[in-house]
Amino acid sequence: MATLAEQINQLAGAALAAHGLVLVHARLSGGTASGRGKLTLDVMAEMPDGTSPTLELCTQASRTLSAQMDVSDIIKSPYTLEVGSAGLERPLTKPADYIRFNGKQAKITLHRPMPAPNGKGVLGSAVGIITEPTDDEVTLVLKDGTGSITVRHDQIHHAHLTPSAEELRELMKAATAKAAALKNTDSDTE
Numbered sequence: 001m002a003t004l005a006e007q008i009n010q011l012a013g014a015a016l017a018a019h020g021l022v023l024v025h026a027r028l029s030g031g032t033a034s035g036r037g038k039l040t041l042d043v044m045a046e047m048p049d050g051t052s053p054t055l056e057l058c059t060q061a062s063r064t065l066s067a068q069m070d071v072s073d074i075i076k077s078p079y080t081l082e083v084g085s086a087g088l089e090r091p092l093t094k095p096a097d098y099i100r101f102n103g104k105q106a107k108i109t110l111h112r113p114m115p116a117p118n119g120k121g122v123l124g125s126a127v128g129i130i131t132e133p134t135d136d137e138v139t140l141v142l143k144d145g146t147g148s149i150t151v152r153h154d155q156i157h158h159a160h161l162t163p164s165a166e167e168l169r170e171l172m173k174a175a176t177a178k179a180a181a182l183k184n185t186d187s188d189t190e
Contacts, residue, residue: 117147
């Protein structure tokens with residue numbers, strides 16, 4: 001029998017696919033062991049080309065998933081469903097993510113600390129550029145310039161992209177240009 005997480009991922013993946021979206025991550029969190037407290041089902045989606053989905057697509061997918069979750073009745077406690085874009089700090093959840101984002105900056109948090117590459121202390125987490133990703137491990141060239149680390153995927157507790165200052169500047173530049181183009185289009189139609 002599939003675990004609750006596997007069932008949620010299967011339902012979420014199908015609901016998103018019905019709207020042309022790809023599941024990045026689905027996670028149930030909150031609540032307590034006694035069953036008290038509100039649970040949240042957080043579903044992150046993206047377009048097949050890796051871009052962010054529109055709010056309208058996320059809303060439609062949320063309605064579909066909500067109906068499927070109600071019918072399946074796999075979560076026995078009250079919960080809040082949130083469907084949205086994976087965003088700039090997109091989680092890296094499988095080896096293919098590291099391969100896809102080779103050359104991008106990421107933060108990795110480890111299950112257990114490992115020795116720092118400069119021999120001074122240990123690292124529980126690290127920020128750096130993804131290099132040499134494989135199906136088994138990934139290497140990060142550390143942002144602080146102290147070297148690089150190679151980590152097996154099973155050593156990673158969680159990881160996400162962390163856009164560099166240069167990437168953020170480029171995104172702002174593109175957004176400003178898009179806003180100006182829309183403003184010009186609006187003024188042309190008046």
